[in-house]
Amino acid sequence: MVKVLVVGEASREHAIADAFARSVSEPRVYAAMKNRNPGITRICEQTGGSYALGDFTDPSFVAEAAQRFSVDFVFVGPEEPLFKGVSDKLNELGIPCVGPIEAAAEVERSKAFMRRIMWKYGVEGRLRFKSFKNVEDAVAYINEYAESVALKPARQAGGKGVKVIADLQVYLSREKREVKSKHAKTISEKYMAGYNDIDDRILIEERVEGPEYTLQAFTDGVTVKPMPLVQDNKNAFEMDIGPETGGMGSISGPGLLLPFITKEEYDESVRIITKVVQAIEKETGVKYRGVISGQMMLTALWGPTVIEFYSRLGDPEACNVLPFMKADMVEVSEAILRGSLHKVKLEFEDVATVVKAISPRGYPDHRELAKGHPVVVDEESIRKAGCKLYYGSVDLKEDGVMVTGGSRVVEIVGAAPTIPEAEEKVEACIKYVRLTDGWGLFHRSDIGTPTLLNRRIEQSQLVREVYKYRVSRGLIGKTLEWIPGRGRIETTF
């Protein structure tokens, strides 16, 4: 009897628990979470497992739960437990853990570390950046140089605090510079406030544009086994308008690719991730065991370009791939832990998928408003419609009532031969999720529609033309400029 502990409480972890529950080895699934995710709770009960409620980012809490349940191994869903050394602690106790140890998870925790190793080991798809240990230096830099840039907390801060400013019209530069300076302060004072585990505070990166996509992969530190590409949609509202969220929904397929990414670009993305896994080992001396995901963008600069790395599956991206994985989740996990991933045949159903997140009004920037509303879900109708549902930020109270936690409530997944067909299936299920106190829910009805898909295709064609041109001129990885008075300046990077 295999016993596995899943750490985390969001839709991604529900999808992970569900993947384990489908394994032929019929494992008992246990969970460590803070709120009672109704979906995870049910899987624990149905498989004969159990769950522990508490701070799942705390290594001692997770270790204690793993020991109490005497699990065979642990699978960590979110990044924060990894940053705090949950994997290290479990390893010390001899409990295998799918999820990198703290030193390797640094690739996600510190965006400055990630950029540095990409430069040091010459990994393609890197961007020029500067990191700052205090606001004053960042502001001084912004006032003197920064034009079109991305400003980020130097540490992964729950995906929050990133601001990308295209500063292309000189007549609007003054206002934009002001926003950049103020935002640098906000990063330091707000988004980085609770974090003292890295030295850098603010990262300023050159801004690039193009369609984004996520490539998730399992790795045992040697072999990298990639999953199908997924594209998340970050703007809160339709037509890509509104503030940034953790992701309002995502699409994948048909098959391994997306309609706007070529096989060549997919392969290049896999190469980049593989090189980073190797670079992490060279830099830290540790083997990366778990999931690594490249948050990629197709840019004019490189073609496939790294925006960020995740030391785990994406959310919602996990829900596009895990339900359609043909390989056995227990087998894959054990192969990661044993270092035998090369023997695993990682295949997925040949489908297109659409995931849509449903959120309470107030998400993402006013979560206090989005929190505490009673939810009902007609799971039966969703199942009949051929869709899957994964619970997210929902707490199952003792009395059986489900209450929103302030973030995305559920993610609904549909699969079909094409993305628009999958979209229609998911859209038909949105009505089965309701709040009973009259507070509103919202989702993006445009994710996966032909209109939005065509926009991405057009955008990718535009970018592809430019990077192919740059390839043909031998300009990939360098810039060639004429600076009046200084002359011809060639920069290789």
Next chain:
Amino acid sequence: MGGVIGLYAFDELWRMSRFTYYGLLALQHRGQESAGISTYGKNLISTRKAAGTVDKAFSEADISSLEGWASIGYVSAEPLNGPEPVQPVTVNSPIRLTLCYDGRVLNLAGELKGRREDEASLVATMLSRELSRCNPLEAVEEVMERLIGVYSLIALTERGEMIAFRDPLGVKPMVIGSFGFDYGVIASESCAIDVVGAEFKADVKPGEAYVFTPYSIDRRQILPARPRYCSYEYVYLARPDSIVNERSIYDVRRRIGRMLAEECPVDADVVIGVPETAIPFAMAYSNATGIPIEMGFMRTGPHVRSAIKPTQFERLVGVQLKLNAIRSAISGKRVILIDDSVVRGNTTKNVVSTMRNRLGVKEVHVRIGSPRIIEQCPFGVEVPPKDELIAAHLTDEEVASVVGADSFHWLSIDALIKALGCSKDQLCLGCFTGEYPEIVKEALSHG
């Protein structure tokens, strides 16, 4: 008529007044007599309105002093001290708000009689009252149910909402765009979205409303769309770099140029377009016929939209300064002269007589990219009274003689509809046909 823009930041770090200013510059062609900007931030609405073009109306000090992360702006073809106040107009209670719209409401004449209030303030009061009673989308529905008219309207409230809606006929254009994760834009035309550095997304559809709040953007089709798009937008009003009602203005104007070549062919040595609106017509005319196009005129001073200037004197100054002929392009040739529209005939007469009397042309054939303008616009476009309209009174032969041309041709209505690529019942062709959308009669019967 006028142009509207609204900018709404998703983060209070932003100051939107300068964005609004540049957005209004991009909409300047929709009204050059006066302009206004309102901003919202820290629970305060601030407004500044002044006479003249946008660059004259606002100083650097004005822009710097208008604080706030949300903002709306207006350019108007009506003067500052005219019968209607320049927008945005502000009402203080029950909910303080400021609003502006391009268009005209037709059924408020009764309520306005004997009162000192104006149309826009009345609409603002109506919206304010409804907002105090129900949620913003319901409030918009109440207001849209009561108004008969055309309006592309944007309002900003003391609660930090930006509300935009377009009447069910969608006579006036309205589009939406956004900039990354940072701000949304609503404007009369997509060129304003480009100029503020944002990305054009879509039309605000006829009958549709958007409500931006600090924690949501809601979109709803309030009333069913019954499109009657203004055809004059395509011929003259909108900028060629704009996309309006899912059509590129430039493409439509090129199609019109081709139609002119097909409808009334004539042999000539050169095609000359009257700057600036008629240039795409002339280019397409030349491409279709193989007759070379030349640059016929140079402008002196700033760009002025002469046709919508309020006085005859200003219109003539506008035309004369804008049209200094380039002698060698024209002299001694058989010329096809293409213009966008002829209202009173003064401009055309001025141009043709200069060509004939001072430059010496062999022939002048005038081709107009719009049908005959024979009626006024009930929706606020500055068309003079019928007794001033040359096409309403003279035959084409008479017009040719009056302006001094060898031949004179207006685009046919059928050709215009074809160039627009939609059915006749989706357009307002009132100024060309005298047949207006039903709402004009409806409003009359409501008094």
